[in-house]
Amino acid sequence: MAQQETDQLVNDGFVVDTEDCEERERAHRERGTSRPITVVGNPVLHKECRDVTEFDDELAALIDDMFASQRTAEGVGLAANQIGVDLKVFIYDCPDDEGVRHVGAVCNPVLEELAPEQRVLDDSNEGCLSVPTAYASLARPDYAVVRGQDAEGKPIRVRGTGYFARCLQHETDHLYGRLYIDRLSKRERKDALRQMAEGAPRYPVVPND
Ligand SMILES: [Zn+2]
DSSP states (O other): OHHHHHHHHHTTTOOOOSSSHHHHHHHHHHHSOOOOEEOTTOGGGSSOOBOOOOOSHHHHHHHHHHHHHHHHHTOSEEEGGGGTOOBSEEEEEEEOTTSOEEEEEEEEEEEOOOOGGGOOEEOOEEEOTTSTTOEEEOOEESEEEEEEEOTTSOEEEEEEEHHHHHHHHHHHHHHTTOOGGGGSOHHHHHHHHHHHHHSOOSSOEEOOO
């Protein structure tokens, strides 16, 4: 506890999510069970999820299952509704713009507003496990701060740059019922859905009715 507080102080109040990444990720996924991924069209992906209010063993088990599922699908981030659970929690295992790995979980995430001088748009490619095999270029700020709670309910702030900033925004969007393709133009969205229709996911998915 004391160690954690010291770390948080030297890190400007942001959670330390870059230490023991390999061990923490492995521990989660070995306790968890991999579940199939929901895909675009499944109602659970298109509405706001419920707030997490119980920070209990059930939540811990859900997070373990999410890490197991993320590994199977080879993702860098996963929201609970992507394994069919209507709760505001996402996990990540993602490199930032310096190649530093970040591993963690955020409950009830809220994206903080950026000051205009912090809003530098990055035009990289984006994809989503729930839109299998499709990719599209999407401009997003290259810096993001999310505040929320950890698995024990303690308030946390998570800061990301580059690809990790994109991940934090993408996963927060999921929990409010928004997919990245919802941010594309009509034509680009159609193209992403065509890519998905033509491809075959390399991981188990939940069929839509
Ligand atoms: Zn996604």
